[in-house]
Amino acid sequence: MESEQSSFTFVQFSDVHLDTPQNHGVLSYSAAKCQERYADFVECFVLALVTAKERGVDAVFVPGGLWNQETIRAQTAGTVLEAIEQIAPIPVYISPGENDPYTIDSPYSSKFLSALGMRPWPQNAIIFNSNSFKTLTHPARKDVTITARAYKRKGSDSNRYLSEAINLAERSMINILLHHGSLELEEGEELPHFRRKNTTPFTIDELDNQRFTYAALGHSHEYLEVENEEDLLIGAYSGCLMGRNFEELGPRGIIHGTITLAEDGSTTVQLEPIEAARNRIMYISVDITGLDLELIKEEIFMMMEEADVHPDSDIVGLSLEGRFSHDSSTRELIEEIKDEFYHLVVMDRTRPDYLSEQYDPRTTEHKFIEKMLESIQEAEEKRMTSPVGDSLTGLPGSMISGKTIEDALYYGLDALKNKKVTVRHVD
Numbered sequence: 222m223e224s225e226q227s228s229f230t231f232v233q234f235s236d237v238h239l240d241t242p243q244n245h246g247v248l249s250y251s252a253a254k255c256q257e258r259y260a261d262f263v264e265c266f267v268l269a270l271v272t273a274k275e276r277g278v279d280a281v282f283v284p285g286g287l288w289n290q291e292t293i294r295a296q297t298a299g300t301v302l303e304a305i306e307q308i309a310p311i312p313v314y315i316s317p318g319e320n321d322p323y324t325i326d327s328p329y330s331s332k333f334l335s336a337l338g339m340r341p342w343p344q345n346a347i348i349f350n351s352n353s354f355k356t357l358t359h360p361a362r363k364d365v366t367i368t369a370r371a372y373k374r375k376g377s378d379s380n381r382y383l384s385e386a387i388n389l390a391e392r393s394m395i396n397i398l399l400h401h402g403s404l405e406l407e408e409g410e411e412l413p414h415f416r417r418k419n420t421t422p423f424t425i426d427e428l429d430n431q432r433f434t435y436a437a438l439g440h441s442h443e444y445l446e447v448e449n450e451e452d453l454l455i456g457a458y459s460g461c462l463m464g465r466n467f468e469e470l471g472p473r474g475i476i477h478g479t480i481t482l483a484e485d486g487s488t489t490v491q492l493e494p495i496e497a498a499r500n501r502i503m504y505i506s507v508d509i510t511g512l513d514l515e516l517i518k519e520e521i522f523m524m525m526e527e528a529d530v531h532p533d534s535d536i537v538g539l540s541l542e543g544r545f546s547h548d549s550s551t552r553e554l555i556e557e558i559k560d561e562f563y564h565l566v567v568m569d570r571t572r573p574d575y576l577s578e579q580y581d582p583r584t585t586e587h588k589f590i591e592k593m594l595e596s597i598q599e600a601e602e603k604r605m606t607s608p609v610g611d612s613l614t615g616l617p618g619s620m621i622s623g624k625t626i627e628d629a630l631y632y633g634l635d636a637l638k639n640k641k642v643t644v645r646h647v648d
Contacts, residue, residue, distance in 0.1 A: 228479055228482070229395050229479070229480045230276070230277070230278040230477070230478065231280045231281065231282055231437075231480075232272060232280075232281045233459050233476040234282075234476070235284045235437075235458075235462070236286035236318075236442055236461040237262065237288065238320065239287060239289070239293060239301070240259060240292045240293045240294055241289040241465065243255045243259065248467060248566055258500075261463070261499065262463055263297055266301065266462065268497055269462065269475050270307070273308055274311060276477060278311060279361070279365070280311065280312050280313075281308070281311060282314050282367075282397070283314065283399075283439075284369070284401050284440075285317060285319070286320055286439055290320060290322060290324070291375075293321075295339060298328035298334075302342055302346070310345055312346075312360060313345060313347065314349070314357075314399060315347070316400070317329055317371040318372055318439055318440065319372050319420050319421075320375065323349070323350045323372065324373065329350070347367075349370055349399070352370060352373045354382070355388075356391040356392075364393050364395055364482070365397065366392060368387060368388055368433070369399035369400070377420040378421050379420070382400075383402075383427040384427055386430075386431065389432075394482055396433045397433065397434060397437060398456070399436075400421070400439070401420075401440050402421030402438070404425070405423065425448075425455075426449075434480055434490070435456060435457075435480060437459075437476075442461040442469050444459060444494055457476060457478075459474070460474075461473055462497060464498065464500075464501060467502060472501060475494075476493065477495055479491045479493075500535060501531070501534075502535070502536050503536070505524050505539050507521050507539065508542050509541055509571060511543075514553075518557075518558065521539065532561050532563065533563055534563050535562075535564075536563065536566070537566070539567045540570055542570045543571055544573070545571050545572075575631065589633055590630065590634070593626060593627075597627055598623070600622060600625075601622070
């Protein structure tokens with residue numbers, strides 16, 4: 222006879238960053254497009270909750286990063302409250318993170334909402350408000366506990382909160398941890414997102430020693446499952462709900478998780494990533510060397526198709542690279558195709574094919590090219606031998622690379638040959 226089993230299901234997402242400024246580097250939006258993007262993020266948040274209701278889960282977990290403390294608008298906060306109430310009685314557990322801390326002037330605070338004349342949080346919204354870990358029992362499942370804490374001020378926190386045992390006496394059969402922090406890997410390994418901003422750090426061993434059934438983790442913008450030395454799944458990052466820049470490429474979304482409790486008390490965890498973001502950030506590189514304008518257009522759309530780009534909804538970064546005939550230009554082509562995209566950013570890294578031409582040694586162009594090629598070689602040699610000095614003067618300061626001098630070479634030839642300089646995107 223098979224043993225009886227019970228299951229606990231949840232939806233997890235984090236790092237939504239509602240109302241965070243949308244312009245990042247080359248990804249520049251118009252004022253109208255910025256407002257549209259703000260709405261896209263709110264819509265994606267609402268969709269995540271709708272998915273939880275449609276799937277009939279037992280709980281929703283949001284381990285930090287719901288909004289940006291400095292820019293969250295009352296209207297957006299009001300929509301968050303309404304959307305959570307719409308999925309009642311499903312409890313939504315929120316553990317405020319380093320960008321959305323629980324403070325007296327945060328929408329997480331009922332007193333702050335009251336002062337603004339706003340409605341209170343619905344009963345199914347459970348917001349952790351203490352710097353110390355608190356353990357709560359699920360309102361409909363006495364065999365399930367949820368443990369979490371809140372950031373009480375904005376910014377990184379270097380404390381290792383998982384280094385000591387957490388509320389062992391308050392555990393039940395299924396025990397969930399919500400934690401917003403940075404996973405530290407073995408020496409020599411690293412996660413790119415944590416390299417930028419380390420906060421409430423922990424190791425796999427520290428997490429495993431807590432003996433939670435599952436840890437819903439926030440702070441990484443990439444999806445990551447965390448396993449212990451026995452290859453057992455002990456937690457996961459859902460990644461950011463939507464991409465905001467060209468470091469957050471491709472599908473983004475939520476986790477639908479199922480924890481199965483066997484009669485003998487053992488548990489298994491299964492995770493299903495679900496794409497939720499309608500607007501993905503995509504990046505395509507196209508080499509146009511040797512192609513005419515018609516072939517360049519064909520190559521662009523072929524690469525788009527291979528990368529599964531959705532032009533009507535994706536935000537696309539198109540990097541054009543290689544050499545082109547100096548009497549042709551891709552500018553008109555880009556103007557022709559850009560209206561076919563929800564948002565297209567073109568990074569022109571191409572160069573005119575000036576150096577394939579033959580120049581009379583007596584001309585200014587030949588002498589200029591010869592001198593600049595010598596400078597490129599000298600700069601690279603000095604960068605190899607004196608990494609702390611300026612590659613041209615030898616004085617302390619920022620390095621000048623051969624690539625920078627190469628840029629100057631082509632801009633100079635633009636001026637000499639065309640009597641004008643065409644500015645291109647360069648790294």
